[in-house]
Amino acid sequence: MASHDPPDPPSTSFVAILPVKPPRVGKSRLGDVEDVRRRDLAGAFALDTVTAVVACPEVAEVLVVTDDAAxxxxxxxxxxxxxxxxxxxxxxxxxxxxxxEARRRWPHLQPVAICADLPALRPDDLGAALRVASTGGAWFVADAVEVGTTLYTAPYAEFAPRFGVGSRLAHQASGARAVTGGLATLRCDVDDRADLRRALSLGVGTHTAAVAAPLA
Ligand SMILES: Nc1nc2c(ncn2[C@@H]2O[C@H](COP(=O)(O)OP(=O)(O)OP(=O)(O)O)[C@@H](O)[C@H]2O)c(=O)[nH]1
Ligand SMILES: C[C@H](OP(=O)(O)O)C(=O)O
Known part of the structure; x- marks a missing residue:
C-alpha cells in the first residue's frame, strides 16, 4: 500500500551564503551592453539565483551578502x-x-557559498549537489568550463573558500572534493555573452528572461 508519510528530512541542512556585488558595478565582462541593461542583468541573475536557492529543500536558511542596501x-x-x-x-x-555570522545565527547548519550569477539554476540540481556534500568534509562544484567554482561548502570549522581566478584548482589543492555529474544549471555561471547564451538555452528564471529578451 502506498505510504502517505512525509519524506525523511535531509541529513544535513545548509545555510546558503550568496555574495552579490552591487549590480551597478557587477558583471563587467558582459561585453557591449549599455550600463543600465548590464545593471539590470546583474540584478536579475541574483534574483533568479536566490529564488532557486530559497526553493531548494536542502537549504534551511539563505544569507545574502551585499553592500547594495536598496x-x-x-x-x-x-x-x-x-x-x-x-x-x-x-x-x-x-x-x-x-x-x-551564519554560525552565530544557525550553529546547527552547514555553510555553503553559492555564486549569485546562476540565472538558470534549478533547485533539483542544487539539492543533488548538497546531498553529495552531506557525506562530510569540504566539497565544491566546478563551473561548466572547469576553470572556476560555483559552489563551495564545508563545516564551519573547515570553511575556507578560495573563489577567484582558477578557483577549481585552488579548491582541489585545498583538499576539497569535486561534486561530479551533470548539474548543468548549477555549473552555468554567467560572466560573458557566450555564458548568457548557454544559460538561455538551459532556461533562465523570470527576472533574467525579462531583461535578456531584447538581447536574444
Ligand atoms: N558581496 C560581494 N559579492 C561579490 C564580490 N565580488 C564578487 N561577488 C559576487 O561573487 C559572485 C562571482 O563573482 P564574479 O563572477 O567575479 O562576478 P562579478 O564580479 O560581478 O563579475 P565581473 O565584473 O565580470 O568580474 C557573484 O555573485 C558576484 O556578485 C564582492 O566583493 N562582494
Ligand atoms: C568567483 C569566480 O568566478 P569567475 O569570475 O571566475 O566566474 C570563481 O569561479 O571562483
Whole structure:
C-alpha cells in the first residue's frame, strides 16, 4: 500500500551564503551592453539565483551578502536574510565573515557559498549537489568550463573558500572534493555573452528572461 508519510528530512541542512556585488558595478565582462541593461542583468541573475536557492529543500536558511542596501531589500523579499560586506574588499574574506555570522545565527547548519550569477539554476540540481556534500568534509562544484567554482561548502570549522581566478584548482589543492555529474544549471555561471547564451538555452528564471529578451 502506498505510504502517505512525509519524506525523511535531509541529513544535513545548509545555510546558503550568496555574495552579490552591487549590480551597478557587477558583471563587467558582459561585453557591449549599455550600463543600465548590464545593471539590470546583474540584478536579475541574483534574483533568479536566490529564488532557486530559497526553493531548494536542502537549504534551511539563505544569507545574502551585499553592500547594495536598496537591492538587498528586493532580495530579502524573496525569503532570505542579508548583511553588508563590511570592509574586507575581498570575496573570500567576505564569505568567511558571513560564515561567522551564519554560525552565530544557525550553529546547527552547514555553510555553503553559492555564486549569485546562476540565472538558470534549478533547485533539483542544487539539492543533488548538497546531498553529495552531506557525506562530510569540504566539497565544491566546478563551473561548466572547469576553470572556476560555483559552489563551495564545508563545516564551519573547515570553511575556507578560495573563489577567484582558477578557483577549481585552488579548491582541489585545498583538499576539497569535486561534486561530479551533470548539474548543468548549477555549473552555468554567467560572466560573458557566450555564458548568457548557454544559460538561455538551459532556461533562465523570470527576472533574467525579462531583461535578456531584447538581447536574444
Ligand atoms: N558581496 C560581494 N559579492 C561579490 C564580490 N565580488 C564578487 N561577488 C559576487 O561573487 C559572485 C562571482 O563573482 P564574479 O563572477 O567575479 O562576478 P562579478 O564580479 O560581478 O563579475 P565581473 O565584473 O565580470 O568580474 C557573484 O555573485 C558576484 O556578485 C564582492 O566583493 N562582494
Ligand atoms: C568567483 C569566480 O568566478 P569567475 O569570475 O571566475 O566566474 C570563481 O569561479 O571562483
Amino acid at each position: 537591492f538587498s531589500r528586493d532580495l530579502v523579499a524573496l525569503g532570505c536574510a542579508s548583511m553588508p560586506d563590511g570592509d574586507t574588499h575581498d570575496l573570500n574574506a567576505t564569505l568567511q565573515q558571513a560564515a561567522l
